[in-house]
Every structure is written in structure tokens, then in C-alpha cells.
Amino acid sequence: MRIIPITLPTPFYIGPVNVYLIAEDPITLIDTGPKTKEAAAALREGLRHAGFLTADIRRIVLTHAHEDHCGLAKSLRDEAKNAEVMVHDWETGHRVGRLEHEEHRKLLARAGVSDDEIEGMRRVYEGVRLYGDSFAEHEYSALEDNAELEFETGVLRVVHTPGHTPGSCSFVREADRTVIAGDCVLKRITPNPVLSPDPIDPAKRFHSLAEYLVSLARLRTFAPTLVHGGHGDSIHDYEELFNRYVRAIQQRQGQVISLLPLISKAGATAWDVSRALFPDTDDVHRFLAVSEAVAHLDLAHAEGKIEMELSGAAEVYRKPDGS
Ligand SMILES: [Zn+2]
Ligand SMILES: [Zn+2]
Secondary structure (H helix, E strand, C coil): CCEEEEEECCCCCCCCEEEEEECCCCCEEECCCCCCHHHHHHHHHHHHHHCCCHHHCCEEECCCCCHHHHCCHHHHHHHCCCCEEEECHHHHHHHHHCCCCHHHHHHHHHCCCCHHHHHHHHHHHHHHHCCCCCCCHHHCEECCCCCEEEECCEEEEEEECCCCCCCCEEEEECCCCEEEEECCCCCCCCCCCCCCECCCCCCCECCHHHHHHHHHHHHHCCCCCEEEECCCCCECCHHHHHHHHHHHHHHHHHHHHHHHHHHCCCCECHHHHHHHHCCCCCCHHHHHHHHHHHHHHHHHHHCCCCEEEEECCEEEEECCCCC
16 A cells, blocks of 8 residues: 655644545545645646546545635545545534633633633634634545455554544554544644633533543554654654653643642632643734643543532632642
8 A cells, every 4th residue: 555645734823734635546635735826736736646647536535624624625536526424423513612602601710711811712713714624514424443445465454543522533554553643642732732722512522632642542542553643744653652642641740730829829710721731822823822721631630630620601620638
């Protein structure tokens, strides 16, 4: 199975994004890049270099519905007439919903984010949304966990790896233990568990970090020898990366817990923690920063390491006395 990485520019802070061409029937593109002229041109060039045209693509598979990964999906589908688009069901609500629906606002209010600040975040994401088209429900087919995507010479197994987003999926070629992991696994940075409503019950928060740890462990069971991530270089030593991630998550949790009494004896919201952790963040990073704080507080609370109390609409976390 020929897996050909194509790297595309993005207008985002994260930098270029990797998409993957599976160069055998049915010709499949995993992720598409953002909806920009530059990414579209670079993709066309990458395909041409591999000996293909956009029109040859039969299947567009999305690791998740962030604009840097899915933005060009609709226009590619239209150009490659009747190419099938596949994405996990849990991704589509997330995509349509980000910061526009009431449940997102409620989650942010619970995290202690002020109305003004929420409005600012919403405006930033309005801009981000311009880099992708949304899909109606009948325009894609759902990726199912454990399903096999068939190719001429083998299969890619769909592995649902929630965490970064609820519907994030990875694709595993068990024959040579190669994984295409989207933003679940990145070489240089620990992916951000983005604040999302629970896809089953949107009034609840998705337990992104707990889910993420399970996803990392699940990928480990495939003993990957090569992991292609959504950004940056591929990973040859998954075991090293797994241990590094787990350590980084534990360290950040320790840091978050010890910040709580320093911010205030009475406790702190996720927003307070995010401002203490990342005081200089701006734009989209304010949302990502509060996402990170929520994810760590949520997990620490679930593990019984900190206490939580509602103060109005907001959750206030406290380090227990004497701990
Ligand atoms: Zn992403
Ligand atoms: Zn990404």
C-alpha cells in the first residue's frame, strides 16, 4: 500500500498540515487541508507529482473536522465527481456547533469565561470557519470504529481515537503497523483536548483528556512502527512518544493543581487557571488555553485529587486542605 504524504500550507499558527494519499484503488485522500488558494494549489501539485489528478480521487476520509484538515473536502468532492466523503458522526455536530450553539456558551460559562470574552472567542472562530465548508448530513458517510477501509492490496482499520475532538479517528494498517493519526499524535507537541459538548448528551462536557489517554493506550496495542501525524514529521518510536505524552500530562496536572491555592484560597475557575498558565495568549489561543485548563481540572476532579463547587453558573475548583 503506497501512503504518500503531501504537506500543505495553512494560515494557522500550527503551521503546515499533512494529508495522505493512498495511491491505489479506490484512490483515497486522508484529510484535505484548509480552504485556501495556496493549499489547493499545493495539493494539486502534490497529487500531480504522485501521478494523479484531483478527478482521480474516489474517497475523501477525514481524521477530524478542524478546518486545517477538512476545509477543502467539499470542493474536492465536487471536483472529483461523486467522491465519497467519510467522517465520524461525532465530528459533524462538533464542526457545525463550535462556539455557535448555546451548549458551547454554557460550557464556557461553566469554565468561568465572561460573556464578553465568549463573544470575542466566537468572533475569532467565525473567521476560522471561513477556511472550510460544512456538510449536510446526507453528504457524507459515517466512519465506524473498527471498520475496514478496503483497498486493492489490503485494508486500513478505522480506530476511533477521541480526545483532541470527540470524533477523531486514526487509520491503522496492521500488516506493517503503520498508523495515520491526524492530530491524535503529533511529534513535537501534545495535542490540545478541545473543549466540546458530549456528542451523546450535549448538555454535558466531553471528557476529552480521559478519552484521549484511552485513545493513546489503544493505539499502543497496535505496537505502531510508523505513525503519520497531522502536523510535523512522522514518528518511528511510538513507545517513547507515548511515555513522553503521559509524563507531560501528569506534569501539567500537577502544575494545575498547585496553581489553584496560589490563584485564590477560595478556589479558581478553569478560566483563572488558563490565564495563570498562559498569561500572554490571544485570539484563538484563549479558547485553546481554557480548553486545556478545563481538560486537566476535569480529569483531576474525576481522579478525586481536587474539589469542585458551583458558584453561580461557574465551576470553582479547590485543592483539598492538607493535600
Ligand atoms: Zn485538530
Ligand atoms: Zn490540525
